[in-house]
Amino acid sequence: xxxxxxxxxxxxxxxxxxxxxxxxxxLSLTALIAVDGVMRGMLTLLVDNVTGTLSxxxxxxxxxxxxxxxxxxxxxxxxxxxxxxxQDTSLRSFSPRVISGAMISSTYxxxxxxxxxxxxxxxxxxxxxxxxxxRGEYLSGGDNELLIGHSLADxxxxxxxxxxxxxxxxxxxxxxAQALFRISGILDFGVRELDDxxxxxxxxxxxxxxxxxxxxxHEFVLTFLNPEDAENPEHGIFQQFNNTEIEALSWxxxxxxISFIIELMAYSSLMIGAVLFLLASLGVINSIFMSIYExxxxxxxxxxxxxxxxxxxxxxxxxxLLLALISCVIGMLLGFxxxxxxxxxxxxxxxxxxxxxxxxxxxxxxxxxxxxFTTFPFFAVLLTLAAALYPxxxxxxxxxxxxxxxxx
Amino acid sequence: MTAVISTFEVCRYFGDxxxxxxxxxxxxxxxxxxxxxxxxxxxxxxxxTTLLHLLGGLDNPTSGSVELSGANxxxxxxxxxxxxxxxxxxxxxxxxxxxxxxxxxxxxEYIMLLQGVDASERKRRVADMLQQIGLEGLGNRRPNKxxxxxxxxxxxxxxxxxxxxxxxxxxxxxxxxxxxxxALLDLMKELNQQSKMTFVFSTHDEKIxxxxxxxxxxxxxxxxxxxxx
Ligand SMILES: Nc1ncnc2c1ncn2[C@@H]1O[C@H](COP(=O)(O)OP(=O)(O)OP(=O)(O)O)[C@@H](O)[C@H]1O
Ligand SMILES: [Mg+2]
Numbered sequence: 001x002x003x004x005x006x007x008x009x010x011x012x013x014x015x016x017x018x019x020x021x022x023x024x025x026x027l028s029l030t031a032l033i034a035v036d037g038v039m040r041g042m043l044t045l046l047v048d049n050v051t052g053t054l055s056x057x058x059x060x061x062x063x064x065x066x067x068x069x070x071x072x073x074x075x076x077x078x079x080x081x082x083x084x085x086x087q088d089t090s091l092r093s094f095s096p097r098v099i100s101g102a103m104i105s106s107t108y109x110x111x112x113x114x115x116x117x118x119x120x121x122x123x124x125x126x127x128x129x130x131x132x133x134x135r136g137e138y139l140s141g142g143d144n145e146l147l148i149g150h151s152l153a154d155x156x157x158x159x160x161x162x163x164x165x166x167x168x169x170x171x172x173x174x175x176x177a178q179a180l181f182r183i184s185g186i187l188d189f190g191v192r193e194l195d196d197x198x199x200x201x202x203x204x205x206x207x208x209x210x211x212x213x214x215x216x217x218h219e220f221v222l223t224f225l226n227p228e229d230a231e232n233p234e235h236g237i238f239q240q241f242n243n244t245e246i247e248a249l250s251w252x253x254x255x256x257x258i259s260f261i262i263e264l265m266a267y268s269s270l271m272i273g274a275v276l277f278l279l280a281s282l283g284v285i286n287s288i289f290m291s292i293y294e295x296x297x298x299x300x301x302x303x304x305x306x307x308x309x310x311x312x313x314x315x316x317x318x319x320x321l322l323l324a325l326i327s328c329v330i331g332m333l334l335g336f337x338x339x340x341x342x343x344x345x346x347x348x349x350x351x352x353x354x355x356x357x358x359x360x361x362x363x364x365x366x367x368x369x370x371x372x373f374t375t376f377p378f379f380a381v382l383l384t385l386a387a388a389l390y391p392x393x394x395x396x397x398x399x400x401x402x403x404x405x406x407x408x
Numbered sequence: 409m410t411a412v413i414s415t416f417e418v419c420r421y422f423g424d425x426x427x428x429x430x431x432x433x434x435x436x437x438x439x440x441x442x443x444x445x446x447x448x449x450x451x452x453x454x455x456x457t458t459l460l461h462l463l464g465g466l467d468n469p470t471s472g473s474v475e476l477s478g479a480n481x482x483x484x485x486x487x488x489x490x491x492x493x494x495x496x497x498x499x500x501x502x503x504x505x506x507x508x509x510x511x512x513x514x515x516x517e518y519i520m521l522l523q524g525v526d527a528s529e530r531k532r533r534v535a536d537m538l539q540q541i542g543l544e545g546l547g548n549r550r551p552n553k554x555x556x557x558x559x560x561x562x563x564x565x566x567x568x569x570x571x572x573x574x575x576x577x578x579x580x581x582x583x584x585x586x587x588x589x590x591a592l593l594d595l596m597k598e599l600n601q602q603s604k605m606t607f608v609f610s611t612h613d614e615k616i617x618x619x620x621x622x623x624x625x626x627x628x629x630x631x632x633x634x635x636x637x
Contacts (some may be wrong), residue, residue, distance in 0.1 A: 001519045002514065009509035038460060175621060274412070304466055304501075306494020306522055308487045401467040405457075 003311070007318035014291065021287040022327045029279040029331030032273050034338045036376070037366035038347060039181050039269050043262060045364060047227070050258050051251045053189055054127045056221035057230035058250045060085070065218060066249065069098045069114075071171045071210065077247060078217035086218065088231050088237060093125035097219040098206040103167040104148075104199060113152060113197045117206020125220045128189065129200055134159045136185035139202050141199035146181035149195040150188050158183060164199070170211040179209045195369050222248075244299060277380065281387040288320060288391040299395055300403025309396035314396055320388030321381065328377040335372065342366030411439040412574050412606050413463055418472030418482075420458050420629075423473065432458040434629035435472070440608055445600045447523045447620035448610040455629040456610035457578050463608065464497045465489055476572060494522050497550075498567025498575035500609075503583040505563035506551040512562045513538070513547035519570045537565035541595060557588035564596060568605060577609035581616055593619050 011018050051057050065073040075081060078096060085094050098117035103110060120139035124130050129147065130138045139145050146164055153159065164181045187408060191194055207214060224236065229235045230250040241248035252259040278388060292299070299312065346363040419562055420433040434534045440446060442465075448456045461467040462474055465481040474481045493499075506515045513534050520530045538547050540560040543554075551559050556585055560580055568574045577596070581589030593616050600607050611617050625633040 002518060005514075006507065006509065013509060298507065301499075301501065301505060301516075302507065303490070304464070304493065304499050305490075305519055306490050306497075306570075308490040308522075310487060311490075311522070399467075401461045404461075404466070 003315055004318055004322075007315055008322055009289070010295075010315075010319055011322055014294070017287055017290065018323065021284060021323060022330060024283045024287075025324060025327035025380060026331035026334060028276045029328060030077060030334040030338055031371045032276055032376055033283060033332070033335030034342065034366070035272050036269050037339045037342055037368060038364060039265055040367040041342070041346070041364045041368055043265055044367060046258065049191070050255055051223075051227070051230070052128055053132075053191055053222070053314055054129070054194060054221075055251055055254050056126050057224045057227055058222040058237060058248055059254060060220040060222065060237075060246060061218065062083055063244060067118050069099060069101065069170065071218075072174070074098075074171060074212065074216045076216060078215050078220075081217075081220065081241075081246065085146065085167045085237075085242065088240075090200035090224055091238065092223045092225045093122065093168065094220050094222045095119050095126045096203060097123075098203055098210060098212060098216075099218045100168050100171070100206070100210055102199070104152070104156065105167065106158040106162060106246075107335075108157040109155060111152060111155055113199055115168065115206065116198065116200045117203040117210075119203050123221075124146055126223050129187070132187040132189045132194075133185040134188040136183065138185055139200065141202055141204075142184075143183040143205055144179075144181045144201070145202060147185040147186045147187050147200040148183055150186050150193045150199050151192075152197060152199070153183065153186055155196075160184070160186065166199070166209065168200075168209065170209075171216070172211050175211075177209055177211070177335050178347060179205070181205075195293075254295070273376070273379075276316045277383050280380075281383050284320070284323075284384050284387040288388050289394070291319075292316070292391050292395045293297040296398060296403045299398045300400045303398060304404065310345070312396040312398075313389075313392040316392035317385060320384050320392075324381040324384035327384070328380050331380065332373055332377060334345055335370075337360060339372070345367065355385055394397045410442060410623070412442050412444075413474070413476045414439040415462070415475075416473045418459075418462055418474055418584070419470045420455075420462055420615050421469060421470045423489060429550075431629045433469075433589040436629075436631055437472075438624065438631065438634070440586060440606060443600070443604040444606050444607045444608070444622055445597060445620055446622040446624060447610065447617045448624045448626060449612070449617050450626035450632070452612070456626055458629075460576050460608065463574075464499060465493050466499075467597055476491065494519065494570065496573045498570065498572040500560065500563045500567050500575065500577035500580045502579045503556070503559075505566070506559055508551050511548045511550055512543065512554065512565075514560055515600075516547075516565045517567050519566055523570060533569050537569050540599065541565045553586075556584050557592060560584065560592050561595065564592075564599070568599065568603075574608065575607040576609065579610050581611065581613060586613070586615065589613065589616060589621075 062073045062075050096119055100115045102113055102115040104113045118129065134150060139147060158164065161185050162183050164183060165178055166181065167176065167177065167178050170177050189301060224230055231252060237248045334355055343366045346365040416437050417435045418424060419435055421429050421431050422538065423429040436459060448459060450456055462481055466482065469482050475569060507518065507601055516534050516537055518529050520533065520564065538544050543558060543561055581592055584592060596607055597619055617623060621637060623635050623637065624631060
């Protein structure tokens with residue numbers, strides 16, 4: 001008890017230095033909480049864009065389909081797959097798709113693109129196709145309705161109501177087939193790849209054009225109730241559809257480059273944390289050394305009268321611990337304040353943020369996470385104690401007969 | 409009478425080089441008996457502080473032995489030596505003896521805390537010591553609110569309270585005016601007579617040394633004269 005009391009009072013002997021050291025640790029923690037919050041916000045935005053736009057949290061395909069998007073690699077028994085998916089309680093929704101490469105021709109031009117046949121009703125819960133309609137109408141189930149990316153429409157010099165001819169090869173026979181559509185809606189996803197290449201029609205028309213039965217499907221797009229399930233390869237869906245015929249892939253598998261970016265962001269958070277705390281630690285070491293140098297005579301006296309070296313170490317560590325605890329409380333309060341601000345106001349004013357071909361909008365909202373107020377301060381305390389260890393050992397080694405010679 | 413502390417040909421040399429080596433203490437053999445009130449006197453640089461540090465285990469002899477309670481202090485180190493000093497030796501230095509952020513009471517209590525004395529006993533002994541040094545009512549003052557003489561009294565109390573075998577005091581009065589210095593020494597003498605506590609102190613001051621019952625005169629690290637009075 002007296003050690004803690006002594007440590008506490010020693011802390012306030014040189015109030016200015018203590019306040020400076022406290023601010024150093026506290027502000028490092030604040031900065032880390034703020035940076036982590038923004039990183040998380042950015043990640044959420046990125047993941048939402050990736051999964052929410054078209055690819056969903058996960059997808060089910062015929063094995064090998066993803067490699068070349070071969071139109072003849074479809075799933076035969078979509079009815080039974082639908083049943084299995086229906087029974088999974090962790091899924092919020094899912095929707096079937098028929099996909100094919102296509103020649104897309106207007107009266108003026110022609111382009112290669114990708115055709116998605118979607119279930120107009122069910123697709124809405126799994127992607128942003130409906131939300132991306134910038135002009136015209138979303139699909140209603142009609143036979144020759146077609147939605148087209150706005151850049152592709154520009155390229156083809158067409159507009160709402162214009163005719164589009166799709167030329168493609170039938171899935172089963174490989175014969176060429178053609179069908180006529182009218183543009184019912186123009187899409188703007190904010191994702192260049194989609195706006196440049198994609199057209200959407202009703203799944204029934206797509207099956208008809210491709211000569212597929214209504215049991216034949218290329219893809220099911222899945223949305224989980226808890227999006228984090230998609231990141232867990234042990235999850236039931238991924239175990240269930242993991243055979244030679246059918247596979248389930250999470251958005252992480254489907255977007256290797258994005259999952260790499262996410263890892264990179266996690267590392268950069270870690271690096272920023274490491275650098276911040278390294279710098280703070282140097283400051284702490286310096287400040288504790290200064291406080292010890294000022295007290296060398298005093299340490300000489302208390303060692304002389306029988307304080308063990310280990311008890312001196314303990315005293316210095318207590319001083320560091322109290323310093324760290326005070327700093328963490330302040331750092332967390334400031335971190336909460338800054339975090340709350342970025343969570344409500346966001347980091348706007350940065351202009352449009354584009355990340356690997358995806359427009360993230362122009363406002364990143366910070367996010368809180370429990371680790372910012374548990375793991376981060378825990379490491380701040382741990383590092384402060386580690387930083388104090390070296391000066392503490394120095395103090396423990398002070399030789400009384402030499403220390404007492406000073407200033408006398 | 410039994411010796412509390414005895415040295416045999418103890419030496420403390422500073423420096424490695426034969427030419428410049430300082431023999432701060434040179435082949436000193438002394439015995440201090442229980443209840444003595446001894447002064448180590450001599451000119452500046454004669455080795456008084458060094459000898460006291462050797463007696464108290466604050467410094468390691470170059471050669472020779474220092475025995476206290478049958479143990480050779482020269483052989484100890486680390487926590488063992490710390491504990492030995494804590495339990496067997498009381499120290500009073502010239503000035504700044506006290507922990508500035510602790511009150512007088514807490515300064516006296518500190519060493520008992522290191523010893524693991526329980527709370528009620530600590531409280532009792534602190535009160536007892538404050539009364540003996542005549543500072544009742546001033547126990548909760550911090551050192552900077554006490555006069556130099558009062559601070560040295562608290563240092564005496566802290567040295568006594570752990571019940572050591574011997575109290576070593578290096579020029580305890582040097583920072584006091586002569587009136588306060590003599591008062592402090594009279595207090596030490598009184599405690600010596602009341603409780604048979606053994607005191608060894610160093611001094612330059614004629615008036616102070618006149619209070620001692622034994623005078624050890626040092627010169628250039630050697631004992632020049634050892635007189636009982
Ligand atoms: N750590 C040291 N390193 C080198 N020389 C030292 C050291 N400590 C003491 N000395 C030398 O040893 C000699 C004895 O010093 P000491 O301090 O014991 O004398 P003293 O009698 O206490 O003197 P004073 O009356 O000035 O306090 C001196 O010459 C001093 O310079
Ligand atoms: Mg001296």
